[in-house]
Amino acid sequence: AQKVTQAQTEISVVEKEDVTLDCVYETRDTTYYLFWYKQPPSGELVFLIRRNSFDEQNEISGRYSWNFQKSTSSFNFTITASQVVDSAVYFCALTLISGYSTLTFGKGTMLLVSP
């Protein structure tokens, strides 16, 4: 069975600080996909990124960057120069290639960015 661990329950930062959200996963499969979703207070789960297990390239999208390391089974997410609008719960999730595309979620990290 798969497992995703987000050890940080809540993080509080002041605007313009950089912040890293940790994600560690467990799976016996060699082929899988990892995701990050953002959930603001409104409730919608917003897709941020999808990364397959064969692609360990780091990715940068604006203020967001992701560091995928298979050696440590981690897929960490960094927000540079955080803003108040970044305040949300962030979920890391994993899905396997086989079967249906069902997601195994971590418990989420609540990020609070204060002005």
Added chain:
Amino acid sequence: DTEVTQTPKHLVMGMTNKKSLKCEQHMGHRAMYWYKQKAKKPPELMFVYSYEKLSINESVPSRFSPECPNSSLLNLHLHALQPEDSALYLCASSQPGGSGNTIYFGEGSWLTVV
């Protein structure tokens, strides 16, 4: 803007009521999902439809009855719910099958059972 639309956004119902949650997606996806999310918890999978057929039922009580009238619509019929069923209900869609297809979520329906 999300391409998965859910209605209503908020619903308050009594334990003897019958109501429905509705979901529509405009992305041409052939898999649709219902998730339930309690406060401070991750979403939990309830049902998966693939090509309009129920593929996964995660042992959900029969007071929740899903329906997929066509490839772009998904309903969740609610009857005789309990207060503990109060939660955020999220609809989602993706291309069917494996291959790690991205699942896109709607804004959710906040359900309160009184």
